Amino acid sequence: MTGKRLMSQYPASDQEFEEAFRTEQDCLDHIISVRWPEGPRCPICLHDKLWRNEKGLVLQCSACGHKTRPLAGTIFQDTHLSLKSWLKIMWHMMSQKYGANAIGLA
Numbered sequence: 001m002t003g004k005r006l007m008s009q010y011p012a013s014d015q016e017f018e019e020a021f022r023t024e025q026d027c028l029d030h031i032i033s034v035r036w037p038e039g040p041r042c043p044i045c046l047h048d049k050l051w052r053n054e055k056g057l058v059l060q061c062s063a064c065g066h067k068t069r070p071l072a073g074t075i076f077q078d079t080h081l082s083l084k085s086w087l088k089i090m091w092h093m094m095s096q097k098y099g100a101n102a103i104g105l106a
């Protein structure tokens, strides 16, 4: 998952950001949808029905029981910041880098 890809679905303004990412679950849903655009699949048996455990931090395959951590291998993995804080920081950085808008870090 690259930052650029993560940003491609991003809102255009602070207000849109707040509306799109009200909760940590919203952020997690976004990260999962970016990582698996067609829905999460089990990497072992390719089953597409995964249960969400631990508030969505673990996806467990309903067929073979394999557990997938959607944040594993991303910068979100071991962070103490909230997902929303991370997404907002990345959004601001990308906005500036690509000149999509003039919003700076307040």
Ligand SMILES: [Zn+2]
Binding pocket: 042, 043, 044, 045, 046, 047, 061, 062, 063, 064, 065, 066
């Ligand atoms: Zn499986």
